[in-house]
Amino acid sequence: MIASKKTSHTTLMSTPVATPLTQLPAWKALLQHQEHMREFDMNQAFAEEPARFDEFSLRANGLLLDYSKNRINAETMSLLVKLARDAGVQDMRAAMFAGDPINFTEHRAVLHTALRNPDQASLAVDGKNVMPLIRDVQDHMRRFTNAIHTGEWRGYTGHSITEIVNIGIGGSDLGPAMVSMALRPYAHAGVQVHFVSNIDPSHLANTISSLNPETTLFIIASKTFTTLETLANARAARDWVLAHLHDTAAVARHFVALSTNTQGVQDFGIDPNNMFEFWDWVGGRYSLWSAIGLSIALAVGWDNFEALLNGAHAMDTHFQDAPLEQNMPVVMALLGVWYNNFWDADTYAVFPYDQRLALMPAFLQQLDMESNGKSVTRANRPVDYKTGPIMWGAPGTNGQHAFFELLHQGTQFVPADFLIAVENSMPLADQHEWLIANCLAQTEALLVGKTQAVAQAELIAQGLPLTEAEVLAPHKVFEGNRPSNTLLYQRLDPRTLGMLIALYEHKVFVQGVIWQINSFDQWGVELGKQLALPIRQALEPDADPGQHDSSTLGLIAEIRRHR
Numbered sequence: 001m002i003a004s005k006k007t008s009h010t011t012l013m014s015t016p017v018a019t020p021l022t023q024l025p026a027w028k029a030l031l032q033h034q035e036h037m038r039e040f041d042m043n044q045a046f047a048e049e050p051a052r053f054d055e056f057s058l059r060a061n062g063l064l065l066d067y068s069k070n071r072i073n074a075e076t077m078s079l080l081v082k083l084a085r086d087a088g089v090q091d092m093r094a095a096m097f098a099g100d101p102i103n104f105t106e107h108r109a110v111l112h113t114a115l116r117n118p119d120q121a122s123l124a125v126d127g128k129n130v131m132p133l134i135r136d137v138q139d140h141m142r143r144f145t146n147a148i149h150t151g152e153w154r155g156y157t158g159h160s161i162t163e164i165v166n167i168g169i170g171g172s173d174l175g176p177a178m179v180s181m182a183l184r185p186y187a188h189a190g191v192q193v194h195f196v197s198n199i200d201p202s203h204l205a206n207t208i209s210s211l212n213p214e215t216t217l218f219i220i221a222s223k224t225f226t227t228l229e230t231l232a233n234a235r236a237a238r239d240w241v242l243a244h245l246h247d248t249a250a251v252a253r254h255f256v257a258l259s260t261n262t263q264g265v266q267d268f269g270i271d272p273n274n275m276f277e278f279w280d281w282v283g284g285r286y287s288l289w290s291a292i293g294l295s296i297a298l299a300v301g302w303d304n305f306e307a308l309l310n311g312a313h314a315m316d317t318h319f320q321d322a323p324l325e326q327n328m329p330v331v332m333a334l335l336g337v338w339y340n341n342f343w344d345a346d347t348y349a350v351f352p353y354d355q356r357l358a359l360m361p362a363f364l365q366q367l368d369m370e371s372n373g374k375s376v377t378r379a380n381r382p383v384d385y386k387t388g389p390i391m392w393g394a395p396g397t398n399g400q401h402a403f404f405e406l407l408h409q410g411t412q413f414v415p416a417d418f419l420i421a422v423e424n425s426m427p428l429a430d431q432h433e434w435l436i437a438n439c440l441a442q443t444e445a446l447l448v449g450k451t452q453a454v455a456q457a458e459l460i461a462q463g464l465p466l467t468e469a470e471v472l473a474p475h476k477v478f479e480g481n482r483p484s485n486t487l488l489y490q491r492l493d494p495r496t497l498g499m500l501i502a503l504y505e506h507k508v509f510v511q512g513v514i515w516q517i518n519s520f521d522q523w524g525v526e527l528g529k530q531l532a533l534p535i536r537q538a539l540e541p542d543a544d545p546g547q548h549d550s551s552t553l554g555l556i557a558e559i560r561r562h563r
Helices: 009-014 025-037 042-048 074-086 089-098 112-116 131-150 174-182 201-208 228-245 248-254 262-268 284-289 291-300 302-321 328-342 360-372 404-409 431-448 452-461 466-476 494-514 523-538 550-561
Strands: 057-060 063-066 163-167 192-196 216-221 255-258 347-352 390-393 416-421 484-489
Touching: 025 074, 025 328, 042 431, 057 328, 063 328, 063 494, 074 089, 074 328, 074 494, 089 302, 089 494, 112 131, 112 284, 112 302, 112 494, 131 291, 131 302, 163 201, 163 228, 163 291, 174 192, 174 284, 174 291, 174 360, 174 494, 192 201, 192 291, 201 228, 216 228, 216 248, 216 291, 228 248, 228 255, 248 255, 255 262, 255 291, 284 291, 284 360, 291 302, 302 328, 302 494, 328 347, 328 494, 347 360, 360 390, 360 494, 404 431, 416 431, 431 484, 452 466, 484 494, 523 550
Parallel strands: 163 192, 163 216, 216 255, 347 390, 347 416, 416 484
Antiparallel strands: 057 063, 063 484
16 A cells, blocks of 8 residues: 555645646646647657557556557657646545545545455544445345355245346446446356336336346445435336235345435335445445445356456556556556647547447446546636546447548547457457457558558559549548557456456546546536426426526426427
């Protein structure tokens, strides 16, 4: 554990940032440096630097990050690392791992890393050692998972549980759903896990339409047990079970809760002994490592869930120990800052060349945009520079046939991450070789592009007359010189997936520190929730529509007319 100087909540609130970001010497130096880099040609750099790949790639715990296809040189990286130091990344990193309340607007520590640390014996939060609490909950999860898998836990009518439905939203859904899909080759035989999040009734209805209530277990994932969408779906699921089993005692055999609200859980009909606790220092988008991961453990077995935790811990250790310039999350974060703040890139994309990671872009959207979509600094000053970019993506090769045209020939500047495994756990003929070939070809095409002269020569070689080739060639020009990172790993197993998720978590954290914002609250999410209640009341036929803007009033009136 890296030692850290304890920082009081008062200090964090009053003097969290010594110097505004744009006044840091490294920031000013980067602005000047970017002027010199505007005409930087990556192709020329590769031609002049035979060791460029070796210089700009990193290895950590079986992951390879190739960041050589970026508009950078040694000076760029030196200045970016200096920015990280000047912005206090090392101090904030130490404060996070030490359990300091770095989420100062909610007076909370940020300790998802503690959930996946198998060696740590003591970590105090508000004077209380939380490690025994973590171990107790994990032991509860392990015992319950084994009871379901062995058939020891049975439904109300004595049948074994074969279907699990996780009901949650946001971090209580996205992370577990993404991981369960990614680890499908490791699925436990005899148990199928489903995920319901949307309050749209079709989501739950479609999920349970083919299920048998006698063999179905619902996991209600809500820290407060008051989340509107989750509780609405939970009540509908309870009604479905009771309509078939006709006894309220059945609820206790077909529902468990992931929550901190014992009374709410008990009032719902769930036995408090079947409530799995987590804590306010576990943020929603970081919660798959906690009891929220129960659905993952049920999907793939406890040993594989532990391997997921261990992979994340391996990345935590690398993040803590590696020098900044050799630190994979730090380097990825700095490249993002470089493009977001100095090259005016509004978005970045993530393309996992693995169908099992199809949900990863959606998961990373929440992780990144809910964390760093902020406009006030930790010093309570308005931000006068870009913070979190818009994150998007899709699995390859699907994305190639959807929006890669914009990446190659469009006017938008979009840095991108490509993820690919050397081996596929479900090989068919030579399809994985083609998958790898497509992934590497796309990063190469973004780099090299195609000049008009080359395009014209190709057309002539195909038999087109010179006059037609001259007309068509401009439409086949690719600018090239477009940046990308490639993350390469042996195979997508639980440990590797844990490392990848933790890698992006720490990348987002580092960027938030540099941008001098609080990456761990989400007040912007709350406003819509507050406004939904009076609007819901206004939808009733004879209700007072209340005070709203004319657009909202008009829409309420139109909906009521159609009813």
